[in-house]
Amino acid sequence: MNDRIRTDIAHNARVWNYWLGGKDNYPVDRAVGDQVTGFYPSIGEVARADRAFLGRVVTHLAAEADLRQFLDIGTGLPTADNTHEVAQRVAPDARIVYVDNDPIVLTHARALLTSAPEGVTEYVDADAHDPERIVAASLGTLDLSRPVAVMMLGILNFVLDTDEAGSIVRTLMAAVPSGSHLVLTHPTLEPELGGEGNKAAMDFWNENATPPITARTREEFTSFFDGLDLLEPGIVSCSRWRSEEGPVVAQFGAVGRKP
Numbered sequence: 683m684n685d686r687i688r689t690d691i692a693h694n695a696r697v698w699n700y701w702l703g704g705k706d707n708y709p710v711d712r713a714v715g716d717q718v719t720g721f722y723p724s725i726g727e728v729a730r731a732d733r734a735f736l737g738r739v740v741t742h743l744a745a746e747a748d749l750r751q752f753l754d755i756g757t758g759l760p761t762a763d764n765t766h767e768v769a770q771r772v773a774p775d776a777r778i779v780y781v782d783n784d785p786i787v788l789t790h791a792r793a794l795l796t797s798a799p800e801g802v803t804e805y806v807d808a809d810a811h812d813p814e815r816i817v818a819a820s821l822g823t824l825d826l827s828r829p830v831a832v833m834m835l836g837i838l839n840f841v842l843d844t845d846e847a848g849s850i851v852r853t854l855m856a857a858v859p860s861g862s863h864l865v866l867t868h869p870t871l872e873p874e875l876g877g878e879g880n881k882a883a884m885d886f887w888n889e890n891a892t893p894p895i896t897a898r899t900r901e902e903f904t905s906f907f908d909g910l911d912l913l914e915p916g917i918v919s920c921s922r923w924r925s926e927e928g929p930v931v932a933q934f935g936a937v938g939r940k941p
């Protein structure tokens with residue numbers, strides 16, 4: 683086993699996998715996952731809504747916006763409909779770079795690296811706090827003179843300082859040209875999305891699991907899109923981004939285009 687993999691403390695990638703019905707998790711992940719569900723029963727719906735959002739957005743970007751390059755930071759463990767599968771269903775020549783810093787995602791990276799023969803997938807073991815390294819590592823696979831979809835779904839919430847999170851987004855978006863898109867999802871405590879119940883769950887998470895997490899307000903989430911043109915319908919629950927299906931969840935989702 684990879685000696686970075688700790689089985690004595692719950693890891694986000696593995697608990698997320700548990701909530702999505704996956705098998706790549708340990709007893710400690712299932713125990714914490716169940717306790718978080720006790721505090722915040724809709725967390726499983728949040729995870730499923732987030733993945734469904736990913737599917738709709740990547741399909742839209744490949745089919746309607748003609749994007750052929752995807753930088754998916756905070757990939758998570760392989761599940762149904764990973765970014766390359768969704769993108770290459772529309773455009774077999776799509777090129778995808780996956781980035782995560784969890785050692786268990788690294789051990790499963792081979793499953794993420796199956797690509798349509800016309801396209802490419804690559805996996806980079808890197809930390810979101812180091813966007814310059816992510817940009818440099820992407821250069822072998824992505825042509826940064828052509829538009830890129832920069833995806834950070836459920837990961838900026840692990841960058842605890844909002845100024846730093848904003849700076850990471852700006853560094854990444856500065857490295858890609860006009861026509862590139864930023865795709866974000868992020869948990870919130872905003873009552874408009876029923877997020878109040880998330881507070882006790884996040885406090886419990888921060889005492890019992892890793893990495894520590896934070897929620898953000900609508901205003902903070904909106905600030906990550908400064909300088910970009912928001913696609914319709916703007917900033918909504920990720921379950922309501924071009925969908926009326928399923929419950930409203932306390933996870934913002936939005937897509938912005940670099941002018």
Ligand SMILES: C[S@@+](CC[C@H](N)C(=O)[O-])C[C@H]1O[C@@H](n2cnc3c(N)ncnc32)[C@H](O)[C@@H]1O
Pocket residue numbers: 694695698732733736755756757758759781782783784787808809810811834835836837840893
């Ligand atoms: C909530 S999961 C989301 C997975 C996937 N993006 C999705 O939306 O289904 C967050 C992922 O971000 C990864 N992650 C957390 N902090 C990170 C960091 N500082 N750098 C890179 N990846 C990180 C975790 O390992 C986990 O796989």
